[in-house]
Amino acid sequence: xxxxxxxxxxxxxxxxxxxxxxxxxxxxxxxxxxxxxxxxxxxxxxxxxxxxxxxxxxxxxxxxxxxxx
Amino acid sequence: xxxxxxxxxxxxxxxxxxxxxxxxxxxxxxxxxxxxxxxxxxxxxxxxxxxxxxxxxxxxxxxxxxxxxxxxxxxxxxxxxxxxxxxxxxxxxxxxxxxxxxxxxxxxxxxxxxxxxxxxxxxxxxxxxxxxxxxxxxxxxxxxxxxxxxxxxxxxxxxxxxxxxxxxxxxxxxxxxxxxxxxxxxxxxxxxxxxxxxxxxxxxxxxxxxxxxxxxxxxxxxxxxxxxxxxxxxxxxxxxxxxxxxxxxxxxxxxxxxxxxxxxxxxxxxxxxxxxxxxxxxxxxxxxxxxxxxxxxxxxxxxxxxxxxxxxxxxxxxxxxxxxxxxxxxxxxxxxxxxxxxxxxxxxxxxxxxxxxxxxxxxxxxxxxxxxxxxxxxxxxxxx
Numbered sequence: 001x002x003x004x005x006x007x008x009x010x011x012x013x014x015x016x017x018x019x020x021x022x023x024x025x026x027x028x029x030x031x032x033x034x035x036x037x038x039x040x041x042x043x044x045x046x047x048x049x050x051x052x053x054x055x056x057x058x059x060x061x062x063x064x065x066x067x068x069x
Numbered sequence: 070x071x072x073x074x075x076x077x078x079x080x081x082x083x084x085x086x087x088x089x090x091x092x093x094x095x096x097x098x099x100x101x102x103x104x105x106x107x108x109x110x111x112x113x114x115x116x117x118x119x120x121x122x123x124x125x126x127x128x129x130x131x132x133x134x135x136x137x138x139x140x141x142x143x144x145x146x147x148x149x150x151x152x153x154x155x156x157x158x159x160x161x162x163x164x165x166x167x168x169x170x171x172x173x174x175x176x177x178x179x180x181x182x183x184x185x186x187x188x189x190x191x192x193x194x195x196x197x198x199x200x201x202x203x204x205x206x207x208x209x210x211x212x213x214x215x216x217x218x219x220x221x222x223x224x225x226x227x228x229x230x231x232x233x234x235x236x237x238x239x240x241x242x243x244x245x246x247x248x249x250x251x252x253x254x255x256x257x258x259x260x261x262x263x264x265x266x267x268x269x270x271x272x273x274x275x276x277x278x279x280x281x282x283x284x285x286x287x288x289x290x291x292x293x294x295x296x297x298x299x300x301x302x303x304x305x306x307x308x309x310x311x312x313x314x315x316x317x318x319x320x321x322x323x324x325x326x327x328x329x330x331x332x333x334x335x336x337x338x339x340x341x342x343x344x345x346x347x348x349x350x351x352x353x354x355x356x357x358x359x360x361x362x363x364x365x366x367x368x369x370x371x372x373x374x375x376x377x378x379x380x381x382x383x384x385x386x387x388x389x390x391x392x393x394x395x396x397x398x399x400x401x402x403x404x405x406x407x408x409x410x411x412x413x414x415x416x417x418x419x420x421x422x423x424x425x426x427x428x429x430x431x432x433x434x435x436x437x438x439x440x441x442x443x444x445x446x447x448x449x450x451x452x453x
Contacts, residue, residue, distance in 0.1 A: 006274075007213035014352050021359035028367040035360040042353045048213065049342055054236040057216075059247040061259075061266035 007048050014041040086165065093163040096170075104157050104172060105180065106133060111151055113139065124157065124172075134171035135159070147179055148284065156180050185285070189292055193319055196294070201301045202322040208306045210326060210338060213345070214274035216243040217338050218267030218305070220260065222251030227281040227331045231310070234335025239342045245270050251280050256290035261299045268303045275338050276303060278320060279331045280311040291318035300324055310334035409440035427453045 017038040021031060072091045074081035083091065106124030109132065113120045120142040122135040135157055149155070159174035196202065217235060221228040228246065235242050249263035250256045260278075267276045278300070280291065290296060291311045300307050301323040309324035310331045321327045328334035405415065415438040416423045423429065429448050437444040 006211065006215075008211065011212070011349070011352075014349070014356075018352050018355045018359060021356060021363065024359070024363060024366075026363065028363065031360055031363045031367075035356060038353070038356040038360075042349060042356070045349050046346070049239075049241050049346065053240060054232070055243040056232065057243070057245045059218075059245050059266055059270060061247060061249065061262040 007045060010041050010045050010048075014038055014045065017041065085168070089163060089165040089168050092168075093165055096161040096163055099161050101158060101160050101175070104133065104135075104159070105154065106157070107154050108149060108151050111149060113142065122157075122174075122177075124155070127154075134164075134169060135174050136162070136171055137174040137177065141175065142177070145177060147177060149177070149179065154180050185289065189319070192292070192294055192297075193322070196297060196301075196319065196323070201297065206301070206325075208325045210306050210308070211274045212340060213239075214242075214338060216245050216270065216272035216274065218270060218273035218276035219244055219246045219279055220263050220267055220276060221246065221248055221279045223248060224251070224279070224281045227279040227310070231277060231279045231331035231335045234332045235339050238336065239339040239345075241342065242339050243272060245273050252283065252287045252290060257293035257296050260290055260293075260296050264296075264299050264303060264307075268305050273305060275306050275308065277308045277328075277331070277334045277338055278311055278324070279334065281331070282313040282316070285316075288312045288316055288318050291320045296320055297323045308334045308337055406440065409438070412440075414439050425453070426451050 017034050020026060021034055026034060072087045074083050104124065107127050108122055109125045110123035118139055119136045120139050122137070124133045124135055156178045157172060157174045158176045159172045162171050162173035163169065164171055200206065219228065219231060232244055235244055245267060247263040247267050250259040264276060267273050278291070288311060297319045300320045306325040308326045308328050309321045310328040310333065311318050311320060326337055328337055409415065417436040418429050418433055429451060431448050431450050433448045435446045435448060437446055
């Protein structure tokens with residue numbers, strides 16, 4: 001599961017997977033694959049929430065360059 | 070009191086005090102006027118009954134001393150600073166002890182505000198005409214930003230409220246803070262640079278402009294054209310939490326979302342972790358329920374197949390047995406024993422079944438097999 005994908009993309013896919021399974025028009029092999037995918041997505045989402053504490057980074061803007069601003 | 074000159078022969082001579090007094094009286098007959106000028110000096114002291122102000126004509130550099138009663142000045146609550154342009158109402162006055170001309174003020178009004186307001190309104194119309202504030206330009210905020218960018222002044226309260234709200238709602242959040250100059254000269258450039266730096270940060274998915282309340286002038290940089298344009302052009306969504314509810318700096322209009330306070334902004338930019346987890350858990354519950362429903366449905370179908378499969382050999386066997394029995398019966402019918410049963414007998418000599426009389430001679434012994442039991446016999450005569 002790539003780091004590039006945003007949380008909402010992952011959560012959206014999870015919801016789509018659930019909706020497909022709930023419709024029930026999938027073969028059992030596909031259902032198992034979808035289920036695995038769903039569990040994977042769930043874990044990926046929860047992982048994004050796992051972090052001990054608020055991280056704060058201080059940023060100092062670089063001096064404006066002569067870009068006409 | 071009459072001002073009398075001293076006479077030196079023909080010459081009328083006034084003392085300094087008398088002269089000043091005379092001029093002062095003359096000036097006192099002049100009407101009250103309004104004077105406009107830039108405040109170049111302001112001296113106010115709790116111990117003094119008078120506040121001293123020096124006004125300057127920005128065009129010529131001419132100056133005028135203005136005095137106003139401290140109590141009157143304090144009642145105006147201007148928070149006046151040097152460099153501001155004001156209207157002063159008062160009368161000409163001579164400070165007799167020094168012979169200095171001044172203006173005795175009764176009231177002072179700041180006029181910069183009016184000009185600012187007009188300029189602001191003009192800018193607002195111009196930017197609105199360009200579509201900078203259009204509703205369709207507004208972007209949705211990310212549900213879970215990798216990091217929240219915070220642009221703030223040295224304003225501990227606004228920053229503190231915002232960061233605390235973010236931390237409470239989403240303990241795993243990351244905040245990137247850029248502290249910059251937010252008021253006074255140079256603030257617009259600083260804000261634009263800070264905004265660019267934040268929006269350019271690899272993880273920042275949303276930026277909050279967090280600036281607590283302040284006077285109209287203090288908030289002016291957030292209505293600066295360059296700042297407003299930078300907000301509109303920001304590659305990531307911007308939440309404007311500038312000033313108080315009643316203030317509407319132009320950056321509020323250009324931002325994707327406006328928050329009344331830094332705390333409200335905090336609630337907008339990050340989700341509540343508990344709610345998020347609850348939603349995820351609900352998704353997983355439904356996922357499991359759905360898949361187990363499907364599996365159960367298929368398992369039942371499979372179970373029925375298995376039953377049929379298990380029963381199949383037994384059925385087959387039975388069918389075979391019936392067929393076998395049938396064949397057995399037919400075989401039975403062909404058996405020699407069945408023939409013996411009808412009264413036939415098998416005669417053997419020397420172990421061989423006899424088919425011709427000539428195979429034996431009188432006196433040979435014979436074995437006769439019957440349906441039940443057998444006989445030993447001897448040949449008496451042969452009739453070929």
